[in-house]
Amino acid sequence: MKIVIYAWSLDNGGAERVASLWANGFAEQGHKVSIVLDSLFTPIKYKVSPNVAIIRQYHPQKAIPSKLFKFILKKHFLSNLLEKIWYRVPQNIRKIFLANTLQKENPDVIITVLPAYYKRIKDALNAIGKNTPIIVTDHNPYERPEYAPLSVERIKEKFTDSYNYDFLTVLTEADKLVLQKRMDSSFMKKVYVLPNPLTYTPQVKIPPKEKTILAAGRLDDWHYKGFDLLLQAWSNIHRSFPDWKLKIAGGNDKSTLLKICKKLKIEDRVDFLGFVDIKKEYEKAEIFVLSSRYEGFGMVLTEAMSQGCACIACDYKGRQREIIENDNQGVICPTDNEEEIAKAISNIISNRQYRQKLQENAILRSKYYELPNIMARWNDIFERMGLIN
Secondary structure (H helix, E strand, O other): OEEEEEEOOOOOOHHHHHHHHHHHHHHHOOOEEEEEEOOOOOOOOOOOOOOEEEEEOOOHHHHOOHHHHHHHHHOHHHHHHHHHHHHOOOHHHHHHHHHHHHHHHOOOEEEEOOHHHHHHHHHHHHHOOOOOOEEEEOOOOOOOOOOOOOOHHHHHHHHOHHHHOOEEEEOOHHHHHHHHHHOOHHHHOOEEEOOOOOOOOOOOOOOOOEEEEEEEOOHHHHHHHOHHHHHHHHHHHHHHOOOOEEEEEEOOOOHHHHHHHHHHOOHHHEEEEEOOOHHHHHHHEEEEEEOOOOOOOOHHHHHHHHOOOEEEEEEOOOOOOOOOOOOOOOEEEEOOOHHHHHHHHHHHHHOHHHHHHHHHHHHHHHHHHOHHHHHHHHHHHHHHOOOOO
């Protein structure tokens, strides 16, 4: 079967990383796979099988001498500027390039990484008289807290435009339940729960650990990620554990978090790592904390579990409880509650035997999300759509 996966780039972003993993899985199953990118110059940062074709819908490397193209790729300011110009090109013009690409590829099915791309793809298919089925994969939750509601555009995508989708995948049973309350039964027949696959191979045994509590995420998203809660929790208990340290991995502006550390007088007990090899940090950390106020899934959580971290996760309406099923696999805390986070960290640090049990069971649980298991779900989707027998 010929499969096209449509994404903006393979440069950053959890959904884009997942797309690369799917592509590798499809190729391993013997499918012919192409990833069609909207971006012109963003580098390919995720590992993609040589059996997967990567196609930019507009081929700048064919219009620009190779030396100049490589120069643009190296100069981020220039490539970013050109990307911004390309992004502002009217959709009816960009649609022509996408339509030409889809005409040449002639796929049996198209998988779009985000719902926002559905209309763009559908318009391109209409332009060439094709009715190729489109599977929309949604990587964001179908509900959010009152203080951070879904935008009007996102509501339209999730609850109005979605009636036109050929098939829709959501990350959790909790999201499927939200849809069940608002959509009719015929619509629900084309909704499928497809969790994100693991990025890393689970450890065979717990690797050597350091006395580190780890968190990860964009630092300018500190409120959404609950890093202020984590810092407050650590400030409440850090004096009891002088040989332990909190580390937060992730890039972008950390000025607000530094101010919080200074106010709490924990500057010397917290390290901001920036962009690092996160797998190595998972391997070294005894404890991982997902402190988010709301989270659709939490790839960092399954990644940390796979590398033998004892995990604490703030559960947003059952979504993280789908990953940590019981108290032997990790600790679930309510959202927006630094006292419960502090209590969980303190208990895990204080009880080495309990910590080791959580680490061992986390590795076992993470195997549920290994790529072959997720690819089996894709085969089920294709069977339900009548694409394979």
